[in-house]
Amino acid sequence: xxxxxxxxxxxxxxxxxWVGHLQPRWTERPPETGPAVLVGLMLAPExxxxxxxxxxxxxxxxxxxxRQLWGTxxxxxxxxxxxxxxxxxxxQKPPAERKMExxxxxxxxxxxxxxxxxxxxxxxxxxxxxxxxxxxxxxPNLAEKDRRLWAAFETFRTHLCQLSSLPLAVKDIHPxxxxxxxxxxxxxxxxxxxxxxxxxxRRTLLETVLEFESSGRWPSEPAPAQKVGAAxxxxxxxxxxxxxxxxxxxxEGFLDVRYPETVFRLRxxxxxxxxxxxxxxxxxxxxxxxxxxxxxxxxxxxxWWRPRLRASLHAHALQKPAxxxxxxxxxxxxxxxxxSGYDEFCEHLVSAVFLHPAPFDAPSSPHVGFCxxxxxLDTFDWQREALIIDIDGKLTEEERLGLRQSFENRLDxxxxxxxxxxxxxxxxxxxxxxxxxxxxxxxAGWL
Numbered sequence: 001x002x003x004x005x006x007x008x009x010x011x012x013x014x015x016x017x018w019v020g021h022l023q024p025r026w027t028e029r030p031p032e033t034g035p036a037v038l039v040g041l042m043l044a045p046e047x048x049x050x051x052x053x054x055x056x057x058x059x060x061x062x063x064x065x066x067r068q069l070w071g072t073x074x075x076x077x078x079x080x081x082x083x084x085x086x087x088x089x090x091x092q093k094p095p096a097e098r099k100m101e102x103x104x105x106x107x108x109x110x111x112x113x114x115x116x117x118x119x120x121x122x123x124x125x126x127x128x129x130x131x132x133x134x135x136x137x138x139x140p141n142l143a144e145k146d147r148r149l150w151a152a153f154e155t156f157r158t159h160l161c162q163l164s165s166l167p168l169a170v171k172d173i174h175p176x177x178x179x180x181x182x183x184x185x186x187x188x189x190x191x192x193x194x195x196x197x198x199x200x201x202r203r204t205l206l207e208t209v210l211e212f213e214s215s216g217r218w219p220s221e222p223a224p225a226q227k228v229g230a231a232x233x234x235x236x237x238x239x240x241x242x243x244x245x246x247x248x249x250x251x252e253g254f255l256d257v258r259y260p261e262t263v264f265r266l267r268x269x270x271x272x273x274x275x276x277x278x279x280x281x282x283x284x285x286x287x288x289x290x291x292x293x294x295x296x297x298x299x300x301x302x303x304w305w306r307p308r309l310r311a312s313l314h315a316h317a318l319q320k321p322a323x324x325x326x327x328x329x330x331x332x333x334x335x336x337x338x339x340s341g342y343d344e345f346c347e348h349l350v351s352a353v354f355l356h357p358a359p360f361d362a363p364s365s366p367h368v369g370f371c372x373x374x375x376x377l378d379t380f381d382w383q384r385e386a387l388i389i390d391i392d393g394k395l396t397e398e399e400r401l402g403l404r405q406s407f408e409n410r411l412d413x414x415x416x417x418x419x420x421x422x423x424x425x426x427x428x429x430x431x432x433x434x435x436x437x438x439x440x441x442x443x444a445g446w447l
Contacts, residue, residue, distance in 0.1 A: 002069070002116050002120050003039065003041070003113065003116060005069055006069060006070075006112050006113075006115075006116045007041070007043075007109065007112060008053065009044060009047050010043055010047045010048060010109060010112075011041050011042070011044070012043065012361075012364070013041075013042040014039065014040065014041050015039070015040040016037065016039050016040075017037070017040075018036075018038075041109075042361075042364060043109060043364055043365075045320070045321040045322050045364050045365075046321065048107070048108060048109055048321075049108055050108065051090060051091050051092075051093055051108065052078075052088055052089075052090050052091075053089045054080075054086050054087075054088050055086055055087035055088055056086065057085060057086055057087070058085055058087060063087050069116075070115075070119075071119050074089050074115060075087050075088070075089055076088060076089070076090070091108045091111050091112070092111065094107050094108065146182060148261070149179055149206075150180075152259060152261060152262050153175055153180070153206070153208075156173075156208070156257065156259070156264050157173045159240065159244055159246065160173055160210065160266075161173075162244075163236060163239050163240075164239075165235055165239050166232065166235070166236070167217070167232075168212040168213060168218070168270075169212065169213040170210060170211075170212060170213070171212060171213045172211050173209070173210050173211070174209045174210075174211060174307030174310070174311070175206070175207075175208055175307075175310060175314075176206075176208055176209055176306045176307050176310050177205075177206040177207045177208075177310075178310075178343060178347075179206060180206075180310055180314055181310055181313040181314040181316075181317045182317050182324035183317070183324050183327040183328060183331070183343075183347055184328070185328050185331050185332055185335075186204075203258065203259075203260075203262055203263045204261065204262050204263070205256075205262075205263045205265060206262055206263070206264050206265065207267075207306075208264050208265065208266050208267070209266075209268075209269050209302075209303055209306075209307050210266055210267070210268050210269065211269045211270070211271070211307070212268070212269070214270075214271055214272060215270070215272070216272070218270045218272040218273060219273070220272055220273060220275070220276075222273065222296075225270070225272075225273040226252065226253075229253075229270075230250075230252045232268055233250045233251075233254070233255040233266070234250050236248070236255060237249075237255055240257065246258070246259070253267065254266060254267045267302065267303060269303035269304065271304075274296075274299060274300050274304060277292050277296045277297075277299075277300050278300060278304060280292055281297070281430070281432065281434050281435065282428075282429065282430070282431060283431070284399060284402035284403070284406070285402075291432075292434075297434060297435065300435065301435045305430065305435045306344075308392070308429055309344065309347075309391065309429060312391050312392045312429075313347060313351065313391075316354065316355065320354050320362065322354075322363055322364055322365050322366050322368070322369050323350060323351070323354045323363075323369060325365075325366025325369070326350045326353075326354075326363065326366045326367075326368075326369025326370045326373065327346060327350040327351075327369075328366075329366055329367065329369075329370035330346045330349065330370055330374075331343055331346045333370070333374070334346055337447065339439055339443070339447070341437070342437055344436055344437065345425070345436060345437060345438050345439070346373075348387075348389055348391070348427075348436060349373045349376055349377060349387075349425075350369060350370075350373045351389055352373075352376060352387060352389050353372035353373050353375075353376055354369060355390060355391070356389070357372075360372070377447065382422070382423055382424065382444065385407075385424075386403065386404060386406075386407035386425075386426055387423075387425045387426070388400060388403050388404065388426055389426075389427050390427070390428075391428070391429065392427070392428055394428060395427075395428050399428060399431075402431065403426045403427075403431050406426065406431055406432050406433075407424050407433075410432075410433075422438065422441045422444060423438040423439060423444060424438075
């Protein structure tokens with residue numbers, strides 16, 4: 001009860017169990033004391049890093065209980081912006097770059113538990129308490145490298161919006177790289193490097209897409225549209241170099257804009273050029289014509305689908321702090337199975353266990369999310385069911401039925417051959433499972 005009172009809304013659920021001797025760490029001798037108590041805590045990730053816990057006002061009768069819980073040496077009076085004067089306790093901020101617990105500065109939850117045990121239990125028990133936060137530690141807030149990543153992107157966005165020579169209005173500049181949803185297994189952003197040739201090799205490459213406002217002036221045929229896009233890339237490169245002194249390398253398909261720590265790969269997208277293909281691929285109605293060719297699908301995938309997928313994953317990663325870490329673990333596991341190149345498939349499976357966790361609660365730690373994703377991969381009936389994910393939070397029941405019907409139509413087309421195992425993952429952004437790259441049927445059963 002003391003731990004639950006102190007952790008407050010940080011703790012969702014708790015359990016207590018008497019056990020025998022706890023298994024000692026390999027560097028320690030077996031304990032000489034009696035039986036131990038094992039306390040399990042399910043924590044709410046969104047509240048873990050709060051540094052100030054507010055209590056009652058100084059005149060409230062509950063203030064006495066608050067001071068008894070925390071002790072007069074920890075509880076203090078503070079005045080807040082709204083004019084209220086409240087009892088509160090303040091915790092030290094852990095380092096942003098930690099991956100595991102550190103003895104120098106533990107996580108906030110660890111500080112709370114250690115303080116409560118030291119205050120309310122005999123002092124001789126404090127050194128005999130182990131706090132284990134799981135194999136991936138407590139879920140931290142954004143690390144410093146993530147803040148630097150977004151700061152670099154905002155600088156890049158500002159520079160592009162300042163360009164005066166573009167003939168069309170810029171609708172948005174979309175971050176596409178997995179780093180922007182904190183799911184990349186590569187280094188998010190390279191550390192500052194000294195000038196010279198080595199510095200150029202250490203820059204991080206980040207994919208982005210510049211989307212123009214709709215205009216009838218943009219050609220609808222692929223070849224002319226690509227030529228116009230290439231001309232605009234050259235124009236952007238010239239203005240960045242002349243007005244801002246920023247170096248950039250242009251090709252027919254993209255522009256690499258070089259900053260000290262990053263290289264932003266910029267592609268140009270206008271909705272008019274892919275409208276017909278998008279209607280075929282994203283429409284919920286049954287497909288009566290052949291699917292678009294792979295070249296058309298790849299352009300739609302690169303310029304339209306990935307930016308919108310990344311925006312949805314970024315929003316979910318902020319709301320569910322354990323999700324990004326689980327995705328990184330799942331990608332590393334796939335790579336260990338010699339199945340690299342399916343990062344977005346991994347992100348979809350991890351998203352499913354966080355967005356549709358039933359019959360469980362949503363995972364509150366990366367390693368639990370990773371294990372749930374493995375469980376989903378292993379137990380889902382991929383031969384007879386479609387994995388439908390509400391990736392953008394806008395899926396209606398009618399649309400869900402349409403996604404299921406699309407899968408059943410594909411089964412009919414394949415004559416329901418049970419040997420044709422294939423991962424079918426559909427969303428509003430990809431109702432016919434044409435854009436998401438999945439492992440081939442030859443290895444689906446093995447996975």
